[in-house]
Amino acid sequence: MYLTRFRVNTARVTARKVLSSPQVLHAAVMSSFATVPVQEDDGPRVLWRIDRNSKAETYLYIVSPIKPDLTHLVEQAGWPTTGGWQTYDYEPFLSRLTKGDEWAFRLTANPVHSARRNDTEPTKVTAHVGLQHQLRWLLQRQETAGFRVVEKPAERQVIPGTDVHELVIRERRQLTFRKKGHSKPVTLVTVTFGGKLEVTDPDALRRTLTRGLGRAKAYGCGLMTLAAA
Structure with missing residues (x-):
């Protein structure tokens, strides 16, 4: 596996x-591979995410089983004569994950749930739009994803008993775009989470980091990255 960073x-x-x-x-990312990796639900896949740290500092992150070549993106969206990208072997980092380790994390996801207005209608995948529902969406998945979001000390909780976790929403966006060959536009709600986690199941967390979390992985959702806490 490889982790790639490109400044836009x-x-x-x-x-x-x-x-x-x-x-x-998505098309630009997939064009980075001479042989497009097989996208299997139960195996490593291509994941990507856009991080907007400031108006002038935007990064594209890619996790992939094959090393990408971003020459075309440098020419279109980078600095052709002075810029480039960095690709790192991700395996040594993944292999060092240990139960009990604490890391800062960032994740852009598509928090959704199945809902229906009455018992006669079929269920429909619907986006969570409320802040608390979006936070709960991630907390409900932390155990199976191999981590636990760290809890704040009581003295740091703004409202004791409710502001419990080291977890914030950094950005929320609603994107509308058209898929090739489709006349009806697609609307996608994305949420970027940031916080601090503890590793509870290293194997499960490795799967999360290389296979993604949640839906809409082709459209910039699902990629979690870790950094020193």
Whole structure:
């Protein structure tokens, strides 16, 4: 597995066009591979995420089983003469994950649930739009994903008993775009979480980091990354 980071030159018109649609960016990411990796639900896959740290600092992160070549993205959305990208072998980091380790994390996800208005209707996948529902969506998945979101000391809880976890929502976006060959637009709600976690099941967490968490993985959701806490 490989972890790749590419800084986007947001001052360029072509870069803003690439960033404007998850469909366009998905195509650009998949074009990074001479042989497109097989996308299997039960195996490692290509995951990507856009991090907007500031107006002038936007990064594309990619996790993939094959090393990518981002030359085309540098030409369209980077600095062709001075910029580039960094690709790292992800396996040594993944193999060192140990139960009890604590890490800062970031995850962009598509929090959804199945709902229906009455008993006669079939269930429909619907986005969570409320802040508390979106936070709960992640907390409900932490055990099977191999981690536990760390709890705050009582003295750091703004409202004791409710503001319990080291977990924040950094960004919420609603994206509307068209898939190739479809006339009806697609609407996607994305949420970027940040926080601190403890590893509870290293194997499960490795699966989360390489297979993604939740839906809409082709459109920039599901990729969790860790950093020193």
